[in-house]
Structure formats: structure tokens, C-alpha cells
Amino acid sequence: MQYLLMLYADESGWGKMSRAEQEQGVAAYGAYTQALKTAGVWVGSNRLKDTDTATTVRLVNGKSQVLDGPYVDSKEQLGGYYLIETPTLDEALTWAARCPGAGHGTIEVRPVWGMEG
């Protein structure tokens, strides 16, 4: 099954890190991505820009309403994702626990609505 690992963390943390710490962080994510690929479970991944770049859209009476800002304002924000493929939830949870994001935030693991419904 495919699982989306959604990485939530306080996005202001990045700016407070030293240059060396940021480089370390990037390297950790790089190593993690490589481990997923080597294991053959990686499907896709991306880091997202901060929520001050977010725009929300919805239709109100058939007209699109565009608003500045994220869908929800919260202490921790969605900052990136990994899409992985594993046989069951257990392997997905094990991978989620290994993600650097689990150390400085929270990872929500959601199954993708595949053919098996």
C-alpha cells in the first residue's frame, strides 16, 4: 500500500538554526531519502515552502474565493511529505519513525486511497 508521510513541525525553527545545523539537517534528510530509495519504498517526496507563501482557494456560490494564508493556522505546519510504498502500516510506521522530522516534529501517516479502497 502507499502511505503519505506528512511532516509537521514549527517552521520558524529552521530560521533559528545556525548554518552548520541547517547543513546537518539537509544531510540527514538526504540520507533518509537515499535509504528509502535503496530499500525500494520511495515513491516521491518534497519539501514545502513556508506557510506565509500559502494561498487557499474554494468555490463560494460558484465563484472562486482566494485567500492569503494556510488552511489552518497552527503551532506546527505541514512542511513536506514522503510518499512511500510498503506492504502494511507497520513498515510505514517504522519508516516514519526513522524520518528526521519525527525528531523535531510530528509525522502523520495516511494510507493513499488506492484501488483496494
Added chain:
Amino acid sequence: MNSGVQARDVADAVARRSYGKLVAFLAADTRDVAAAEDALSEAFAIALAEWPVNGCPANPEAWLMTVARRKGIDGVRRRRTGEAATAQLLMVAEDQASASAEAVTDVEIPDKRLALLFACAHPAIDIDIRAPLMLQTVLGLDGKTIASAFLTSPDAMSKRLVRAKQKIRAAGIPFAIPARDELAGRLDGVLDAIYAAFAEGWSDPGGTDVARRDLTSEALFLARLVVAMLPQEPEALGMLALMLHADARRSARRSADGGYVPLADQDVSLWNAAMIEEAEALLRHASTLGRIGRYQLEAALQSAHVERRHTGRIDWTAEVQLYDALLALSGSPVVALNRALAIAEWKGPAAALEIVNALADDGRLAQYQPYGPLWLHCWQESALTAKPMMLTT
């Protein structure tokens, strides 16, 4: 006996003996517990119609499984109508079913109930629904009975059961016995859920509340199942021993007029000796496996109490030592309070009062009903003037 009654008896017996086994086997690959239950109940209905006419099959369990598998595929087909199902998916399912239909007549159905228990007590399943889920899927208890035992409305209980089963299927929770390095931790979840079912039954030991269903025998069945399948897991043995010790004293816990009889005042001749012996044997075996835990310690405490059968007195030194170990393991204020009670018996109430007073600062005890009475007991017995305290109950 007419054949209709006989067919019903056989179906009932098969249901009792193998319901959980059939559900576990049918749902193991698809993880669709609800569909397995539906298919199985259809199969039982067909059995009750057919067996009186054609006679009971030689292997009723295998017969039911084959029919249930066919019904399961019908169910998949019905559900897939309008969905983007491929013909290939159905073909695969049908291949599996026909292959097994030929093979099952004299083949023992593999017992996957332990894997089902691990799925029910998976950390991704809400902790409060794990026990009800086990009782329904492994023992076939209906939602109404479970709701009554857990003091919830049948509607609320069945909604939560449906939701939990959906999560097992949709989130991909595996039907598997965890690997060696994870087993002990995951087993704790299974044991805690079984013990929760036992404790629900235990809170009304006299059976005075007739509307409420007692689940102690069901919980004992599940505990025995885990022990049978994992005989080298000391905490599983410890939990079964603890439950047996508690159950052995069932008829001594209430006086003739229904009043509660404290352990120390119980008539030891009313204790069930066979259950106590079994518990002691389990505990001895557990202790040889070299891994202590909460259930073994609690069972050992019970064991120290039953010593009174032989010696006429309780070894409070041993009790306090066991409580020390349990407190170190759990850090629970309730354990600390029980330890204080044992110290009161051992060294006198004055020594215990100090501990009980210190515990008053633990906010977690505010809701714990026995705290007030215990404090009062120590205070009165010690005849010391202590600072007035708020009695929280």
C-alpha cells in the same frame, strides 16, 4: 433428537469453538474483518438450512469456511459494483477460493487468532476499543452485550467497532505476530486489552447488576489462548495467573447478605484450590523465563496472600518487597497507596500514615476512591494528630 435441533446444536458448537478462528483466517489476507464476519454469519445461516436436510458435513468448520469464502467473494462483487474494480481482482479472489474449497475437507484450518489479537491491539487502534474489538472478532460477542459490559450505549459501541474495523482494513494494519524484537512491547498491548475486559467483569463480582454482562470467562478464554500460542512469554503467563488468582476467590468476596468481604477476612475454604494451583504453576514457569513485569508481580502479590491458606498468616515483608518492585516499574500512585497499606500491616499504621500523607500531593489520586478511607484508617489506627487533610472522596 430431530435433525433440525441437531444441526442447530452442531452449528452452535462450531460457532463457539471456531468462530474466531474462522474470522481470523478469512480476514487474514484482506484485513477486512467486517466482511469476514458478514460472510461467516451468512454461512451459518445456510448451514442451519442445509444441514438438517443433507446431514452435517464431516468437517463442519471447513464446510463453513468454504461457504463463507464464496459469500465473501459475492460481497466483494456487490461492493465493487460501481467502483473501479478490475475483473482481474475478482478472478484472483475466485482462484483462491476454489483452490481452498478442494483442499479444505481434511485439512486443519490454520489458527490465526493470535495475529488477529495483535491487529485488534495495534498501537494505531484507539486504546479503549481494543478489548471490545477482541471480544467481538475472536469470540463473536454482539455489540449489545459488549456495550452492556462497558457501560456504553449499543449505538455508540457499534459505531466505534465499525470504525475500528474500517481502520484495520483501510490503514493496512497487518494480521501478523510481531517480530522478536518488538514482540514483548506489542504483547503488552494485547495483554492490557484482555485484562481490561477482565476488569470490566470484575467490577461487579457479585453479579448483582443483572443488566450488566460479566466478561471474566471471556477474558480468561482469551488469556488462555495467548498462553497456548506464546507459552514462553512470562507476562502472558503472569496475567493468566493473576486472573486465576482473582477468580479463585470469587465466591469468597461477598457475604451471604451480599456485602463486600475484604481479602484478609475471607473464608479461605471458599477459595477455588484448583485455580490457585494452576495460577501458582503458571507463575513458577514464568519465573524461570527470566523477565519480570507488571503482571507477574501483581500475580506474585496475590500468591503471597494465598499463602494464608497454609500458614494462617500473610507474609507482609514479602508483600512490601513486591510492591517496591511494582512501584519501581510503574510509578503508579495507586500502587504506592497499596504499598502503604501493606506497610501499615507490617510496621503499623504510623509508618504508613507518613507515606499516605506524602502521597496527598499527587493530584492523580484526587479521583481515586479508596484514598480517603485509607488515610482515615491509618489516621485513626495510629491515634496521631496529623494535619487535617482534605478527604477527596
